[in-house]
Amino acid sequence: MSSHNIKISFPKNLLRWSKKNDRNFPWKQTTDPYKIWLSEIILQQTRVEQGTPYYLKMIALFPTVEHLAKAKEDAVLKAWQGLGYYSRARNLHSAAKYIVDELKGKFPVDYNGWLILKGVGPYAAAAIVSFAYNLPHAVVDGNVYRVLARCFGIETPIDSTEGKKRFSILANELLKKKDAGRFNQAIMDLGATICKPSSPLCNACPIGKNCFAKKNSLISSLPVKNKKVKIKPRFFHYMIAHSEKGFLFEKRTGNDIWKGLYQFPLIEATKFLTPLQLSSHQIIKNISSSTKIKIIESLMSKQLLSHQKIEAKFFILHAKKINTEKYIVEKKKHIKNLAVPKIIDQYIKNFIH
DNA sequence: AACTCGGGGAG
DNA sequence: CTCCCAGAGTT
Structure with missing residues (x-):
């Protein structure tokens, strides 16, 4: 025909x-x-x-x-x-x-x-x-x-x-x-x-x-599709910092994944860092002078996009009080009103309840 | 034109 | 694992 x-x-x-x-x-x-x-x-x-x-x-x-x-x-x-x-x-x-x-x-x-x-x-x-x-x-x-x-x-x-x-x-x-x-x-x-x-x-x-x-x-x-780009790994260290007032959150800004959503304070690096290396990081020092770091879960790894893979570790920060003004301290009830990435949502369900 | 932006389901 | 999904904005 x-x-x-x-x-x-x-x-x-x-x-x-x-x-x-x-x-x-x-x-x-x-x-x-x-x-x-x-x-x-x-x-x-x-x-x-x-x-x-x-x-x-x-x-x-x-x-x-x-x-x-x-x-x-x-x-x-x-x-x-x-x-x-x-x-x-x-x-x-x-x-x-x-x-x-x-x-x-x-x-x-x-x-x-x-x-x-x-x-x-x-x-x-x-x-x-x-x-x-x-x-x-x-x-x-x-x-x-x-x-x-x-x-x-x-x-x-x-x-x-x-x-x-x-x-x-x-x-x-x-x-x-x-x-x-x-x-x-x-x-x-x-x-x-x-x-x-x-x-x-x-x-x-x-x-x-x-x-x-x-x-x-x-x-x-058929159909024909062009090849995709190389995958870039990213290494996220989430700091679950809490005092008697509540948990520490930050809002993601800039043109990047999860823009506008909230998360635990994040330290991104080109590879995973040890707790000792993290303890000297400025973000940790800002949170509290008497902070101890403890790993609570080894690794979460997920290819979220065709071109990038997120690998994340979570740490607990025991702070007597939180010094920084940089981040928002949200009470439990308020967290329910904030949009968070799924990787964070899983943690909230596990640790805030 | 190439790159960036999520999460889930099928195979 | 890889590929795809009622694509669009940015660089």
Whole structure:
């Protein structure tokens, strides 16, 4: 079959398939732009099963964009705790304030209007305007890259500039413009349930024999992705310092992992340090002059991102009183209101209770 | 164009 | 272990 014909048959077969195979999610039975926007931000690089509880929590805590705009950033980050990619929460909150303050609470009405908002890129803008307003903009996410690369035999790397452009053009050619929302939903559903990364269910695929990868046994080699960078290890020493007043916390600032979240005072080094080496560190001296250090757990190691691995050790600091003004001393009850990385959250559960 | 940003699940 | 997930911002 020629590529012209498959460009005609693809949307038809896809939409016919979707009528009996659509997935039902909490954010699908609405055209409320706020709920659709929120769901699209949560689902970036995040599986539906992981994101759904956070979507329900966010809607309960912040039912409207006005509620979200009015909230403190710490409260938004706390609701986001454990989901990862925390810039999504900060950008979401920032955009909510922009919508309420600058747009008088009115959501953007077209693709370019949404694209201006922090945290809304080409994918989210297309998804929101197609789902909420049925405007003709094709989504291009990981599912779409995979479905199109296989179906049309495209070897252009999906993480190259050329690839982004080429797949977007093709997706918009295929898009059923009068039914953009359903088309976008259908192609992502197909990628998620049939055209899976490994062991796809080709026998149940509506594209069937028209799929280039199926015809040519290229399923496992498409889509093509460029190589990733080298992994850099990082060594974290967390100081669990406490006095009768409570525990010592600091807020992470700067453009780094877990920005805006709270943690025990941290000493980062290029390798693990001994308690003796740590005891002469200025951060320890600032906490208390009569501090003794004790290791309470040997090691926690986790590759958190494709390019970096965090290795962490935890230490207890016994301080009669805490001298420093540098860090925040939070009472037990207040800790519950602060967003912390998962590695810290595990410790709080073990030691503060 | 390359790098940075989480956490969880599947194989 | 490796790879992927309803990507986007920064440098």
